[in-house]
Amino acid sequence: MNVLVLLAGILFLLMSLIGGRKGVRSFIALFLNFGVIIVTLFFMNVPDINSIILTMIACVAISCINLFYINEVNKKTKTAFISTMITTLILVVFISIITNNAMIQGFGEEETEEMGMFSFLIGIDFVKIAVSVIIMSTIGAITDAAMAIASPMREMQYHHPDISRKELFAFGLSIGRDILGTSTNTLFFAFFGAYLALLIWFKDLSYSLGEIVNSKIFSSEMITILCAAIGVTAVIPVTSWITAYFLVKNNSKDC
Structure with a gap:
């Protein structure tokens, strides 16, 4: 403590x-x-509440805290918030399809011995829980990327008020390309940093590369990282377009 x-x-x-x-x-x-x-x-834990809808409400609250509370309510935070919500909604549909087909919900066989003393009949849909976990894992990265693009675009429009919407959109994409590599690599190494002990355990169990890749624990975490990377990538053009649309449409210089 x-x-x-x-x-x-x-x-x-x-x-x-x-x-x-x-x-x-x-x-x-x-x-x-x-x-x-x-x-x-x-x-x-309440059975009658849809966990996906509950997670979306939580994502809205988290986005409001990260954008409006920290950076106050202004044009760049508004456009970043709208972009985050649009990207997250699209990502929810995509994640739901991937989760249903990949069957990554629940626990892996490596965890059954530790969880054997507990009952799994808790009345909660583990597919929805898996979707919720991935969404919550992506919201921070998406919000961060949206703000990282909207903020320099606002500065560019502030100092160059005559810039066209097309030029501002291209500038946003350029910023997005610069942060794309570092953002995706951050997510990738965050996984391996958190699950280094798991990889060592796989080695001690003499797992082959195929067994590691096809294990439920490894697959679920990699799918989470890949979905987060997809969300970060998708939010770049969404934020660039929305920010360019609102800033050029409203050419005032207030922040």
């Missing part, structure tokens, strides 16, 4: 010194997002 408090204190100090007022808001947003996740998990 003391270590957690110490690390949180160091993080708060650094975010305050470097980020100023926005850094303090970002630190508070961490706990607000954590609260949203806890509330979502609490209501997800």
Whole structure:
């Protein structure tokens, strides 16, 4: 507990010194997002509540916190929010299809020994839970990418008010290409960093490469990472188009 408090204190100090007022808001947003996740998990145990719809509501709340609370309500956060929601809705349909066909819901055979003492008859659709997990894993990356594109586009339009919509859209795509590689690699290495022990376990079990790739645990996590990468990629043209449309349509210079 003391270590957690110490690390949180160091993080708060650094975010305050470097980020100023926005850094303090970002630190508070961490706990607000954590609260949203806890509330979502609490209501997800209710059998009559659709977990996918509940997750979408949570994504809206998380996006509002990350965009409007931290960066306040302005043109760039509005366009980033709209882009995030559109991309997430499209991604939900895509993830639902992938999850139903890949059969990654539930637990893998490597986990059955540890979970054997518990009952799996809890009255919850594990397919919907799998979809919800992937959506929650992607929302942060999508919101971050949308804001990273909308913000420089707003600055470009502010300093060059006569820029055309086509030119601004091309500028947004250019920014998106710059962040695409780093964003997808961040998601990729986040998986391997979190599941390094799992890979070592697979090695100790003498799993072949084919057995590793086809195991439910590995497949479910890789599908999550790939869906997140698809979401980050898809949000680039969506954000570029929406931001270019609203900024050129409304040529005022207020932020």
